[in-house]
Amino acid sequence: MSARPPGSFRDRAGALLERPEVAAAIGRAMDIRARGRSTVFSGADVEAMRAAGEAIRAHTIANLPRYLDAFAEAADRHGTRVFFAADASEAVGYVREVLRRTGSRRIVKGKSMVSEELGLNAALGSDGAEVTETDLGEYIVQLAHEPPAHITVPAVHMTRAQIRDLFNRELGAAVSDEPRALTHMARRVLRDRFLAADAGITGVNFGVAETGSLVIVTNEGNARMCTSLPRVHIALLGMERLVPSFRELAVLLPLLTGSATGQRITAYLNVIAGPRRPEEPDGPDEVHVVVVDNGRSAILGSEYRSILHCIRCGACQNVCPVFRQVGGHAYGGTYGGPIGAVLAPLLEGFEQAGDLPHASSLCVACTEVCPVNIPLHEHLISLRRDVAATRASAGERLTFRLWGLLWSRPRTYGVTARVARVGQRLLARRGRIPRAPFPLSRWTAGRDLPPLAREPFRDRWRRRHGS
């Protein structure tokens, strides 16, 4: 498991909010993504697509053992070696062993959230391997020694000037801050890495159970490079990322690309079925698939099962008002935004990530854009309940019990309101309460508190309509 930085969501988000330029950059990017999504599906019945996507994912997850078994059988027939990893240490151990056996030291990597989840780069780095991220955004954040800030736009929080300074410092280059110049600078550096690489490591968008094929979509072409040039290809597959057959991809692929980047289709759609055949002039000699559980199977029997329907498009992040203010780093782990706020506590435990379900205004925008209709906001509410059940202190429980007693009876509710109306006279300034004593000070530290109306609603109702 990749190490979680110390501190809570609140601490990290607070620090990020001190940098308004970050929120502005993320907000701009997310606006572009959200606009792209809203236009790309025009001309199609997006609700019918989402319903089909949901049904396909629910069917697949409920039949996962059968499809995983079929996938492994079919993959074996074309020479792909499949390893089932119960947890991160088994997955990392297998990758290390393959690299050691094949004498692979120079590694090129395609985008993989699972690899972040496993903490793979750090492990391989400590073995002395030279690991290069090759998705442009991932390469930038790797040079900056930072984790990705968004699923599909890893360097979303950085400006072109920061990237220029980074390249000029780390690559000894003298390049302008034009995105085209920066991109082509990275192309030259990474081209040499691709040609020299011993092994390529990538994620997988979909594993096809019927044929044992790996489906990988990219726009830059880095996954094509990682799976074509090195002698060894290792693919990391979250165990839930299967489809029964190619047929289902006719809906899931446009749902994925439309939701992720507002594209009708990506530049490249790779379908990989094993190592190069004997008569082929290029391609890897070995193809390995690591099927990763790492906490997923524990979710299967719970009310949160549908979170495993996720196809990692990032659309929920793009529309989330909390994510748009602070970006992925505030979440402290691999997965940020609404998907991360549900997935991280389930995969990493409440001790580690139990505060994340509160990083939401429950506005339901995430659920409304999810291409496979995952009820994200319902999961967030249920998780808040579950987290509270395990970690609320005795004092907290007593407070809420008393509050509940007072406010579930009209009389006692009225008494508290009367007390508050008297008390607020000391605090109100021009119709607002800018500062209040503890515990309300936690609220007024960030914003004003609106005072209660002079006349309670119930009194006014009685006055006008009688009781």
Place this chain on the structure above:
Amino acid sequence: MDRSAFLDRVRTRLAGTIAPDLPGELPRTMVSGDGRGFDRFAEELAALGGEARSVSPDELEEAVKAAAEGCTRAVLGADLGPYADRVAGGLAAAGCAVLEPGREGAAAADLGVTGAVFGVAATGSVLLSSGPGAPRTTGLLPERHLAILPRDRLLPGLEELIGRLPAATGSASQMVLVTGPSRTSDIEMTPVLGVHGPEHVIVLMVGG
């Protein structure tokens, strides 16, 4: 963990879960066909920064020469079928030397010419397949990629292509559906073409 123990664990956790059926008929999507053929293909590819032309076999040599303009070294797939000679003629006319295919040749070339197994009108895409005479580097490493698509291989939409993948995947270790130039918008969301794959993609559809 061995496979059976891994699957048993998943099975145990899923016990009692009711599995919905797969949807019988899948809905149309924005990449379904609309009845148009090459016009749609060319429109879609042009919108992405690529280029498509429909030519007769007799016009092919001239079209290859035009597509190769400015290039000096090419690699050539052996999957060009009956058009191999005309493609070679066009390259010669453009003054373009032909290098040995494979990674060294492709890395040194500025033009890669491949065949296309299928084209998709609704997206402007071509499907490349690796194989004995078709190295995967040919359409990948050079800055310009020229694909030769037989007219009878143009399909209306993504569904039709996907319907043909299971048969095609039986023999090929890798297939890639290419839709326009390599692209990114990772720096301030600014679109830039030509990141790792070709910056220029030209498709010549050939047929009588």
